[in-house]
Amino acid sequence: MSLLSAMALAGLIAGVAPSVLAHSYKLGDLSIGHIWAPPPVEGADGLPVYGPFLNNGNESITLVGASSPLAERVTFRSDEDEAKELTEGIEITPGQPYAMAPWRPHIWVVGLKEPLEEGDSLELTLDFGGAGQKTVEVEIEEDGSH
Template identity: 30%
Template structure:
């Protein structure tokens, strides 16, 4: 049996071939969509290895152009990861920093290669140590408010947190029972 249909442009298409082509397209699309569905699950698995607790920042003064962000980052995964940066609508740039003591002078410096978060380990970002710098603040950080921050990890990808803005002299998150001197 040979069935022909005519399209408006005058081209003739064999229905059997069209049906076969449509079936191939459906099968190919199904194969592609199942691959696409597998990738987010793998990303979720990687992201779930990173847990962030007690994210906070200090209140800043009017005209102050930068602020710090602090938290504890745990990696329960079998492989290490690296905090490489981030973004926030509250600042122009997010940088990962450390503090060095040289000849009795404390200096902050950006970690251009990011901060290693070891497999099965925890890293505490705190004043006077590893921390996040929010550079080019859009407006002062105000005590009692929260600031959205998206951290970027080399393997886990983007992880969103809310920084609780604490008073100027704070050394640890108000929800953190420690004094901020550990780790």
């Protein structure tokens, strides 16, 4: 499967149109697709962040943490309903697209230091442990497919 096909598949899993792949990033063997978040909901305790990954290497890569200058802290959640905070990170296995989505582990931004609305963006540094770090722009948009 080509990289573009795999990223498109991962994007479709997350509900992202293939056209947003222009907002993608590379970190060694890891491809990072369009990263987005819905507009913040008043009274919510955080902001979910979604998007696809594809590990083109031979060994698993784990997203072990993330940070943002606009947030008090960034964690992981298992799903939107349970609101269970995860500590082990998100494993991205070789050759298997992984899409952060509401029903599976995703990033959770806590304590926004300024208001965000649709059309804004949020800088987020993703920490993949020994694989390195990558700073991405999280687009604030209603459905991730603009």
